[in-house]
Amino acid sequence: MEKFPEILNHFSIDSKSKDAQTIKKTIKLCEESEVKHKEKKICVTSLESMVDFGLSVLGTNNILTITSEVQGETQASQRYTIEQVQQISDRDNMVFHKLNYAYALHYCHVGGSTRTYMVSMVGVDGTTVKTVSVCHKDISFWNTHAIPFVVLQLTWQSCSSKG
Template structure:
């Protein structure tokens, strides 16, 4: 955050603009301290950094990088039918989320013990999706006011929390 003004000046971004506020939120996320003994995280600016961080977290040179795939383009919210669910991994994983910033930036974090699935679905309009689903076995250290707990009406640590990844997010798991 100490270089926030310098960053805005470098990219000619007005301090009062929406872009400036988005950049500020991104920097704050990257500057947040890790939850001790529960989370390892890093904001990375290159594929090489992403892979290196994943290799160090997962403690193996054999990893898979998996992302959701959408065949075709659809802007409509629609109903999907699940055709197949395949477990990809059961154990430690790392997830990288694309961030809004002036250049490529991803927030990568050790997701802990998870079960990772590939879910094949088809939309009412025929759109085919292979979506990655990650189920966090231990969400006890998450913020109790975060959306999953509100929507599911559960407390941290009482049940696994599962979610789909967007097609701009990547999960890294050890390969067999």
């Protein structure tokens, strides 16, 4: 954060703009300390760094990569019907999230034991989606103001009781 003004200047971003606020949130996320022994995380700018982090944290090169697939993509918000749910893993996993920043940046983290599912859905307009869903078995160390809690209007107790 100490170089935040320099970053905005380098990319010619107005400090009062929405882009500046988004970049600030991204930097804070990347600089936030790890919850010791519960989560390992890093922000990376390259595929090579993603792979290196994954190999070092998971301790194996026997890794399955999964991504979402969309057929008939639409920009419209719509309802989807779940057609199939298939469990694909019941152990630690690593997730990579694209972040909003002035260049390519990904948030990579592994945070304890999870169950991972491949979910197939179809939208009302016929758009089909195969996406990954991850259920965390232990969220007791999460920040209760994190996006999943806010978006789903959940408390830690309601999540932990659902397993």
